Amino acid sequence: MSETEGKTPAEVLEAALAAWREALGEAHVILEPEALEAAQTATFATTQRIPAILRPADTVQVQACLRIAQAHGVPVYPVSGGRNWGYGSRVPSGDGSVLLDLGRMNRVLEHDEQLAYLTVEPGVTFRQAHAWLREKNSSTFITTIGGSPDASLVGNALERGDGRGPNADIFQHVCALEVVLPTGEVVRTGHARFPGAHAAPVFRWGLGPVLDGLFSQSSLGVVTRMTFWLSRKQPYLREFFCAVNDDAHLWSAVDRLQALALDGTLKGSFFFWNDLKAFSVTQQYPYASVGRTPLPDWARDQFREGFGRWAISGALSAPDAEIGALLERRLAAALDGAFQGVPTEANLAMTYWRKRTPQPEAPDPDRDRCGFIWCSVAVPFTSAHAKRGVEIADRVPRLFGLEPNLALLAHSPRCLYLVTALAYDRDVRGEDARAQACYRALTQELAQAGYFLTRAGLQAQELSPPVPDATTELVRTLKTVLDPWGILAPERSEN
Structure with missing residues (x-):
């Protein structure tokens, strides 16, 4: 130096x-x-x-x-x-x-139709990947996300984002990372480190310790290349939607659908949305008829007439109609009554929920001073845990004058993500501080109940609970070895 x-x-x-x-x-x-x-x-x-x-x-x-x-x-x-x-x-x-x-690094580097993988640089977006596969008339697709179609595939995977449809746990379906360490040296994970290794894009583990996870939600290196495993489009695809007006029925449905996910009937992700989440996707806050915030119960009840307290949505896919019909019958029995890779900006409407101006044709929540904070925690896929987590996430935002915009995402047959969106207007004086206080209270109460964050953005700095084992010290040791001068993403929390 x-x-x-x-x-x-x-x-x-x-x-x-x-x-x-x-x-x-x-x-x-x-x-x-x-x-x-x-x-x-x-x-x-x-x-x-x-x-x-x-x-x-x-x-x-x-x-x-x-x-x-x-x-x-x-x-x-x-x-x-x-x-x-x-x-x-x-x-x-x-x-x-x-x-x-890294936005200029936006090349699709490799694609294999038979083995269903796509290798990209970090600037490649979900919109770009979809268009590229469509142009190639590919029978494969990559999962989509609830965020912007112009988000990076690599960035989302590294933050362990969740998707829609098959391969919803995106980071579980990637391999062969190329990483530049803070020192400028390059490492490649799995078999990608062996020149000419044919299995590099299809075999995640490689030989020896698995390094991929070191570079997810971390500041230990800059990923410049990644291979994504794609899904095959199925001849049979049926989206489903079920309105639920009774909470007891909802918790019963959670257990029944978990069983269908575990036995393979439901192979992709599916969702439980509360009415406020659906409301915020379909329209902005009804200031003209309500006049004040937060949303009163009578306005919420009006919307529920066409929706319900909760909705369950997802998709069934199968290789043919006969198998699809069988799966439909199993799903219908369980319920009593954009899943193939097309990116959409529909969910971005939530960020404009409390704004008094319409969402523009090209949405940019940063530019438009939308107030928006995600809180996502992991919850075991049982009705008891889902109910306990939802009770907390429904109550705490109300204490701060915010609407409890809630969703349970079936991340796997064993785990749900409980996702709370805190939406507000940054142009209203004091709302930034109020929302941050709400986020702190919500994450702390969920953690006290045993439900911890899956993603920690800037809003979560200094909120990580103390870890009693040696994990934090191990990460610090790795950081010191790989980044001796501390120049890559300093102050990023990696607990």
């Missing part, structure tokens, strides 16, 4: 910027105030400042960026699509971090 000796912080940054300009080209080291301001804006209050944005074109340039950062002691924070709305968008975890924007 001799290059920093005797220099002021401003001189250190300027020296690093000069080196980055040489490595990337003048046009890809961005200092314009408007661009920096946009990158510093999220769907909740943040204070971090970004001095510059770097836009590398390939892995070699990412290596150069990190080596320069290390030489000058200037922290960098990597983002892929920058659409991590509700968790911090593209705002760095630490103040003064230069944004390493």
